[in-house]
Amino acid sequence: MSDRRTRRIPASLIAGLIMLGLLVVIAVIAPILWGTAATAVTPDTRSAPSAAHWLGTDDLGRDVFARTLVATRLTLIMAAAATAGSVVLGVLIGGLVWVGPRWVRECVLRVIDSTVAFPSLILALVIAAILGAGTASAAVAIAVAGVPSFARITSNMTGAVANRDYVGTARLLGVPRFRLFSRHLLPNISGPLLVLIASSFALTLLDISSLSFVGLGVQSPEFDWGRLLNEGLPAVYSQPLQVVGPSVMLVFAGVAAMLTGDGLAVYLDPRGSRAARSTPARRAPRGPSTRPDALVEVRGLTVRAPGGKTLVDGISFEIAPGEILGLVGESGSGKSMTAMSLGRLQADGVAVDAEVLRLDDLDLLAGGHRSRLAKEIGLVYQDPGSTFNPALRMGAQLTEVARVHLGLSRRAARDTLRDGLGEMRIREPEKVMGQHPFQLSGGMLQRAGIASSLVTDPKLLIADEPTTALDVTVQADVLRQLRRVNRDHGTAVLFISHDIGVVEALCDRVLVMRTGEIVERLTSDQLRRREVEHPYTRALLAATPTLKTTPRPIEEHDRV
């Protein structure tokens, strides 16, 4: 699937290349074919468009259409040269600072920062004015003025790549600095860089034309599109068509550059994005509920990815009120997809279908119960570090559910939450509510998350790998809190984990999932006694490392 040759070429690249090709052809042949028509002075001045002169003639009787086409060559060459100048210098500066010593990088970046603060077109005007009006000086001015912003953006992109492990490893292996840049840094920023180059080419076209337009760029008798606009301006009311030609060409060239850059970025990435086909909605016949006593009833649940791949393949299970059900399996087994379908939180394009999908009296397939769902289902995610918005204080985030879905006032919501946090054995709940997420440990965040999801007194708590990102000692604590919530409030828990040891310790019943199917259903007693049938469950148990040496009980010692 990886073969670069078999990859599809994006439509934007094809369109962009065709447009650019057309421009290049014009740039090459126009001066040869219409060079004379564009420069020949005729007595037929300021004529209206006709069959002989499609866009009319200018004040010296020169054909405007021919001049527009002929100007393509000079405009493109100047824009390309200026862009190339900015890109080469900018990328070298912005990229190489990351392979050099830290103090060099800091100094160079501060200098770049201060030059970026200066508007680039004004900088270009100043440089062009110093160098004197002319074709070359305009290109140089635009190129130099473009360097700082290019260097700044390249440096940001390179910085993100430079912190990846593979760059660190290459450094350790003794890869020379410049090779580090050319082999790892440059290729990995090339995607966004190409888009940037393309958009910068489009902007450079405008800048060059602006310089010529204000008279600092191309000088008569030479002409580019900017110069043509300049010449057309005095007659813009009597002969508006004279500025239309160059304007249309500018837009055309800009769009061509953008499309090409965008398409190239997609094409060059070896991870190559393939267009996702939309999933045909295959509807399973709705069935009647057969287990009305269950809190959650799932029958024939099927989840399909946008490509049509089946992620969950017609599974059925129930969760009794107040039960802790474990869903165990490895990545790709569909366990998280199952949980997300219950909360109707599946990603865009993912198709969920079932005969029965019911929570209490809610038909989850019918949709439109967002508010009820938010109240009835509490969610605890895997990574407490990314669950919370780092910019907001904990209090505001944790009380959101209570304020939005229970309609409590800010004060009432805070009171409710304070009790909840206290119940989760968080000391000083007031202080925690005033803090930002980064000030709290992972275990604390996870406990706070559980507290906030319990504010609405949900009937079901879905915990998706809630302890995977936590240290072992904290894990035991969080699991103990989940168990307590279950016991004290009678909240049913759907607990998802890849760690069968954790599931065994916490759950009443366990479902083992593999490639979208439930391969075994066990009670926790069966699991503890290792009464398992399916080879996959056995393999999971065998693969789970357990301590063979356990510490002797502390009472035997007099040390502590």
Added chain:
Amino acid sequence: MSDTPLLRISDLSVDLGHGIRSTRVLHGVSLEVERGRTIGIVGESGSGKSTLAKTIVGLHRIATGSVVFDGVELASAPRASVATVRRRVQYIPQDPFSSLDPRRTIGQTLAEAIDPVGARERRHHARIVEALASVALQEDAVDRYPHEFSGGQRQRVAIARALVVDPDVIVADEITSALDVSTQAEILQLLERLQRERNLTMLFISHNLAVVEELCDEVVVLLHGRIVEQGAIAEVFADPREAYTRRLLESVPGGAAFDVTAPVVTAAVRTVPVRGRRRLFG
């Protein structure tokens, strides 16, 4: 035990961050590693175990103390001699999704380890294929890109990259913690086989004590950047001297503190050793 250890870390302190925002994350850590031994380094997040690993391979600057490998002091030796010595200590990072350059084929990645300057895959093809075979990857992997492999396969590529230069020491930084249990078991079996076949010396950083028990000869327990306990696995695990070590051991699924049905008295404060917590929890 031989008289000179292959790797000797003495009184090592490391600061992270720059200028006034720098914090000391390792405080006077001393450690000796004999050839052919596997040392497990355990501790919770923030204990400094990853920093220790990265400092040994040269990714962090040493504040005080020294790292001496086979008689060469890595911090003060001239650059050229350090470069050759460093190649004999190979580092395997935790995240298999960030440790391989997505733009380079597996063959190019391994070629770079053999020849950092040229990195020509064709010239070292046989050696690369051999290294891939030792981690049970097929020859056709050479021309493929990282995104075509699963997490476990990528981790095996990272191991192959470390092995291809025939190192004396491997520093494995939480290399199984991002993997599924069955993939983890596969990687552990692979490491055990390599230990046997190559007499590898290994520093194995992990927060999973069960894994450490399976793979390592000795264990070092880190807490807040200090070594609180070290020794042979069997001794330390059966009879931990420190309350913190005991707490770690009891928190492993199946351990005493993992009985989640036990009544809760108070929330444990993170990474602070609670002495005699047995009594605390009644």
